[in-house]
Amino acid sequence: MPRVRFAPSPTGYLHIGSARTFIFNWLYARKNNGTMILRLDDTDIERNTQVSIDSIFDGLKWLGLSWDEYYRQSERLDLHKEMAERILAAGFAYRDFTPAQTEEEKQEDSGPWLFHPGMRELTSEESDARAAAGEPFVLRFRVPRGENKAVKFKDSVFGDQYKKADEIEDFALLRSNGMPTYHMASCADDVDLKIDHIIRGQDHLTNTFKHVLIFEALGGVKPKFAHLPLLIAPDGAKLSKRKHGPVVSVTTYRDAGFLPQAYINFLCLLGWSPKNNREQMSRQELIDAFTFGGVNRSNAVVNFSEADPIDPKAQWLNGQHLRTVGLEELLPMVRARIEAEGLAIPEERFGLIVETIRARYTSLHDFAVKGRPYFADDFAMEEAAGERLDEPEARPLLRELGARVEGSAEFTEASVEKILRDLSAERDVKPGVLINGSRAALTGQAVGPSAFHLFMAMGRERSVARLKGV
RNA sequence: GGCGCUAUCGUCUAGUGGUUAGGACGGGGCCCUCUCAAGGCCCAGGCAGGAGUUCAAUUCUCCUUAGCGCUACCA
Structure with a gap:
């Protein structure tokens, strides 16, 4: 029985791209008698807001989308830190005592940055001593170097992926304030919650190599992955509230008079196809028809304009549902x-x-x-x-x-x-x-x-x- | 800059070596008709460019170009 999760970070309203990610997770879970997990990735305390959390719940409630388990990452920090310690203890991570760099310093570095010199080689005695003395450090993953190791995973949408470990930088697991990074928290939770299929936006495709490294270090079973093409604006840019306004928020469509099933239908057709020319589909028909094989690999444009802020096809689909629904x-x-x-x-x-x-x-x-x-x-x-x-x-x-x-x-x-x-x-x-x-x-x-x-x-x-x- | 992903009508897409390149939205037209919708029918519109492989490339390979993503002690 599959276990999947939707893990939004509550830093804004419910974005239509996020809603679509939820829907694909949900279709997969419902089709395979799996468990749908809603996990708030709210470790970024600076940017999280209650308004945003409410917006996520509002949007999902309107769409009629349900979940079976609910977690908040902010309540699971001990777990994340403990798993980070485990990775350190096993030698897959090291403390980096290099002070945080400013933007300018980063700019000066030409070429790819992989790690700070000298830090990977610190003996555990010295590392422990400096940490005990209170010197701040970032915990970094010790990415295998010079071994010609390839990190690979199979993506249900994009197929086999691999990358040379030598090209992956020593990414952070724990910040100098002791807080886990996204990579650490996300993987720790995925392991702990026994997520076996991670379905998320394609913007995470290259992050996945890092995640695979963490999963391997943790010794758990590596989940399967499915990355979804992104939703973009007619100008090719990714949808953002600042640039594109309310068209990116789910509540806009609710307020514009959409039927939730019609909007779900529309979102599904962006980047996925049942391959039999079907367009109008009910929730159940979508569940029955869903497969990763139907997911497209190229980004999909949400076709809106200043004059017509609603995608014409969404409008049409809404009309179809409107006149056929019971x-x-x-x-x-x-x-x-x-x-x-x-x-x-x-x-x-x-x-x-x-x-x-x-x-x-x-x-x-x-x-x-x-x-x-x-x-x-x-x-x-x-x-x-x-x-x-x-x-x-x-x-x-x-x-x-x-x-x-x-x-x-x-x-x-x-x-x-x-x-x-x-x-x-x-x-x-x-x-x-x-x-x-x-x-x-x-x-x-x-x-x-x-x-x-x-x-x-x-x-x-x-x-x-x-x-x-x- | 480096690494990765992607590239079929304006938009969403079907298509995995041989097709008049199919469907849908939107556009145009016709039919139906008490008007308007709905519905039915028809039309216009597409394989980014260049090499190769092959008897044959939209389809396979390479290059170019373009877009996107990642490259943070953001997620």
Whole structure:
């Protein structure tokens, strides 16, 4: 049974790239009856914020993504330090007493930096003595040198990877303040939590060689790896809040009226393909279809622009889900939107209204904005709709239609249609005048659902009132 | 600079030596029709460049170019 983890560092809102990484971990876990672990990599106390943690939970909750175990790295520091000590004791690490370098000093060094001279060779007696004397040091991994050793691992997405150990620098495990670095903390936790498949962004691909070294030093079983292509902006740069704004935050899509399953669907299609031309897929279909073989190796562009901040394909997918999802699932989401606008829901016709208008909308937001006439009486009369009402004879005829609908025994699509067509024949006007006029009167919009559907969605009382009020 | 990864329509992608290079979004058009959507049909649009290997390269190899990543006592 696989154990996988999503390990965000809470230094900002939930990034869509992070959300996608969670989703791929989750798909893999759910497909293989595995365990999904949420681990907050919050060792960078300077940059961690509660706001960020809340944002991560908010985003995941909205997407309906669940996990089975939860940890915070900041509560596991003793474990990290203990494992670092173990690596030191086993001779795979050494203390580096070189004072921290400034930026300028680093710049001066041309060529690759591998280690500080003299530090690898310190005897354990001298090292212990200087440490005991309180001299600050960084604990570094003693990367094998001059042995022509290759570090290798198999990536489920990128295939076999290897790198000469001689090209890997002696990276830090423990900082001079005793705190573990990301590499140390992450690997220690992965070992302790028995993670057996690490699924993360491709930005970690080259870090993995270091991690393999740590795993080997720790003597544990080396996990498998799967690196995911990165999400980038149309300009090729990686998505960043500073540069690209709210398009990188998951909550933006929630607020824009996305269905969570549609957004998950969209994110999955960025860098992964079921290879059978399927596009619209439910959560379960995604779980069933997921394999690492379907993961692409090149970065995927999230296609947004200043004018259109939402990727058109995401928008389309949302529309697809919107019109095919079961009403029992959709109604609560629409309800929340409508009520957030302070509008009243005609309970007896709610389902009918949503059925009537959903095919025309692409976001939940549309129900409260474009759909306002269905839930409120104070809606705007669009110019094009006004023109329909200004057709010769239109207003008096519509008022008459209202009176007849009010007085008729039946109120069904068929009965309204009969009344309307009889009236148009009687007065010798084209039915279109009344049909389009009704739509304009009922919704203030020149375009929309079939007029007779509209009567049913609006109900008799509201329809009559609006017709008589033209 | 060094090391690594990547490169198919504008975008997301299918494709692992022989295909009219397929699908989707977006764009254009037609049909349907009480309008608008939805739906159906059609059109335009692509293998980064150059060498090689081969009877045959989008596909394999190399080079170039471009993008991205890593190169911290950040994660």
